[in-house]
Amino acid sequence: MTLTVGVLALQGGFYEHINLLRKASRQLGPRGQDTKLIEVRNSTELSTCDALVIPGGESTTMALVAAQSGLLEPLRKFVKVDKKPVWGTCAGLILLAEAANDTKKGGQELVGGLAVRVHRNHFGRQVESFITDLSLPFLASSPGQNGSGTPAPYSGVFIRAPIVEALLTSEGSPDSPERSPVEIMGVLPGRRTKATAASTTAPDTKPGEVPKDLGDVIAVRQDNVFGTSFHPELTDDTRIHVWWLDQVVERVGGQWR
Numbered sequence: 001m002t003l004t005v006g007v008l009a010l011q012g013g014f015y016e017h018i019n020l021l022r023k024a025s026r027q028l029g030p031r032g033q034d035t036k037l038i039e040v041r042n043s044t045e046l047s048t049c050d051a052l053v054i055p056g057g058e059s060t061t062m063a064l065v066a067a068q069s070g071l072l073e074p075l076r077k078f079v080k081v082d083k084k085p086v087w088g089t090c091a092g093l094i095l096l097a098e099a100a101n102d103t104k105k106g107g108q109e110l111v112g113g114l115a116v117r118v119h120r121n122h123f124g125r126q127v128e129s130f131i132t133d134l135s136l137p138f139l140a141s142s143p144g145q146n147g148s149g150t151p152a153p154y155s156g157v158f159i160r161a162p163i164v165e166a167l168l169t170s171e172g173s174p175d176s177p178e179r180s181p182v183e184i185m186g187v188l189p190g191r192r193t194k195a196t197a198a199s200t201t202a203p204d205t206k207p208g209e210v211p212k213d214l215g216d217v218i219a220v221r222q223d224n225v226f227g228t229s230f231h232p233e234l235t236d237d238t239r240i241h242v243w244w245l246d247q248v249v250e251r252v253g254g255q256w257r
Ligand SMILES: NC(=O)CC[C@H](N)C(=O)O
Pocket: 055, 056, 057, 058, 059, 060, 089, 090, 091, 092, 094, 120, 121, 159, 160, 161, 162
């Protein structure tokens, strides 16, 4: 049977994700060969998906278009009730957070699924975008990496990127009691420069807050939901796409094969 992986195609870098997912599915060999990649613009298309990527772009715009297309509730169900694998990059990570700081006036709709609070545009405006080498230990378990050694640096593209500024407790996430804790999958050491008052003035780290000396949290996972602040789809490094697709095959594979 075919594994259908959708990429939310309302706005932003969906085409680039599909390209890299296509390469990744080839690299997975027989495990990836029955992967079908589709663009998702409505709830009918979403209902055919086993897993979904929400790309980078503009989270406010994406949420507005999703609301107009009747996709917000189906997306929430896909992530939180059906618990299908979902990966959000940049704006996608913002949409998958339970809470966001520095949203546009009037706030913005979120899909939720990750018990975290993100800080939008943490590093500043478009001109303050940057590319930096990231150390992502989880890539050691990616197919083709032999499960050992330190993976080569990953080139992280940060464009008006958010960070995860807090891990929420059960108050922040009503459905969290039966959920796994949020795993921090990647940090950017020592760049905590533009954090909001809310994230910098607390004298001590409260339970659930990200420790201040950890650096900026730029990749997290909680159960079926994975989020990255940066844009793997804007590189030609397929390692994260291969890693994620492999997890999807593993997770969905039980019912699917
Ligand atoms: N490159 C991006 O996806 C930027 C995200 C953007 N800052 C937002 O709030 O949606």
